Amino acid sequence: MERTTLDLWVGAFVVAGIGALVVLAMKVGNLSTYNVSESYQLQAYFDNIGGLKSQASIKSAGVLVGRVTEVRLDTDSYKARVTMNIDKRYQFPKDTFANILTSGLLGEQYIGLMPGGDTETLKNGEIIKKTQSAMVLEDLIGKFIYSKAEGSNEGSK
Amino acid sequence: MPVARSLRNIGHRVVNAVWRAGFAARFFAMTLLYSGTSFRRFHLVVREMFSSGVMSLIIILVSGMFVGMVLGLQGYETLKRYGSESALGTLVALSLVRELGPVLAALLFASRAGSAMTAEIGLMKATEQISAMEMMAVNPIARVVAPRFWAGVISMPLLSAMFSAMGVFGGYVVGVVLIGVDEGSFWSQMQSAVDFQHDVLNGVIKSFVFGVAVTVIALFEGYDAPPTAEGVSGATTRTVVQSSLAILILDFILTAFMFRGD
Numbered sequence: 290m291e292r293t294t295l296d297l298w299v300g301a302f303v304v305a306g307i308g309a310l311v312v313l314a315m316k317v318g319n320l321s322t323y324n325v326s327e328s329y330q331l332q333a334y335f336d337n338i339g340g341l342k343s344q345a346s347i348k349s350a351g352v353l354v355g356r357v358t359e360v361r362l363d364t365d366s367y368k369a370r371v372t373m374n375i376d377k378r379y380q381f382p383k384d385t386f387a388n389i390l391t392s393g394l395l396g397e398q399y400i401g402l403m404p405g406g407d408t409e410t411l412k413n414g415e416i417i418k419k420t421q422s423a424m425v426l427e428d429l430i431g432k433f434i435y436s437k438a439e440g441s442n443e444g445s446k
Numbered sequence: 447m448p449v450a451r452s453l454r455n456i457g458h459r460v461v462n463a464v465w466r467a468g469f470a471a472r473f474f475a476m477t478l479l480y481s482g483t484s485f486r487r488f489h490l491v492v493r494e495m496f497s498s499g500v501m502s503l504i505i506i507l508v509s510g511m512f513v514g515m516v517l518g519l520q521g522y523e524t525l526k527r528y529g530s531e532s533a534l535g536t537l538v539a540l541s542l543v544r545e546l547g548p549v550l551a552a553l554l555f556a557s558r559a560g561s562a563m564t565a566e567i568g569l570m571k572a573t574e575q576i577s578a579m580e581m582m583a584v585n586p587i588a589r590v591v592a593p594r595f596w597a598g599v600i601s602m603p604l605l606s607a608m609f610s611a612m613g614v615f616g617g618y619v620v621g622v623v624l625i626g627v628d629e630g631s632f633w634s635q636m637q638s639a640v641d642f643q644h645d646v647l648n649g650v651i652k653s654f655v656f657g658v659a660v661t662v663i664a665l666f667e668g669y670d671a672p673p674t675a676e677g678v679s680g681a682t683t684r685t686v687v688q689s690s691l692a693i694l695i696l697d698f699i700l701t702a703f704m705f706r707g708d
Contacts, residue, residue: 306605316633318543
């Protein structure tokens, strides 16, 4: 008699614990929105990736389509090679443009994919050829000051 | 010869500590070796899960709720300065799932269930129940220690998941219901920032490791306690102190491995 009520309590405990895990996975985590298993890999070379990290999101038109799996320096060209996992449901044309963008002013960096007009699509393991590097704030400020200085020089002549 | 005596004292302590560490390692190996019984007679584990897991539920749920509420309040006050209150959900969920859930649940588990395990086994030894089992050719490690070990190891990740879920709910109550942060951005920013594998699963792994550490320390201290009232009380204190230290040190090591930020 005592064992059955005890079993009930322990069973409820285990169910509640697993339920909490499911809540964490579905409601708190993003397991419901992004499935890792059905994906293909693409690669892209960037001159400068800024603060891009692995696990950063990949978006097209603002929709999450994949994640960055690996960032490393390619020692042949001294460019950054970024490996991306893209959801199988989304196919991109061969002339897709990959930009490194920032969400908000100080937010996380992510890769934005802008599809081109090519009829052929990128296959697993292929390389995105058209890329644009991250905006580095120091470079922008440097360029701004340089152009300002040049402008004032011309004005004085 | 006070110098010689103090030197002898230090040496004695060191040798004693090494001896105890060796015994603890052998004890852990024996527990794993003889845990077949606890799976063949699973009701032994279920009974221990009741006393260590189910009985810890109230303290875990209430603490989780309040920790989440405090996080919601403090996080809101800080984030408001940068005008990014919508990141409150991310802050609450990430800090709970990655760190506070596993660590605080393990600390509470160590003081709530670990100390009870030590006291129980220490008293069993003091009242010679353990020796009586050996007399009857019942292996006390298989019958008494291993079920408690597995009960702790199974309960710990479940408790920490409940702690985190409760904490997120507490943060939601304070942030969205009481303060009035936008509900949509609270959940959507949380979901885009928290990764299942990277954050939730690593939290589960952490709490599993803490569960092993806490139960092994608690059971070993009880098994090794001098069979006196004083010995048992000292062992209970040592359980809480050592397992708390072990949790925090292990947390640092695990965090260094898991979230190096590549």
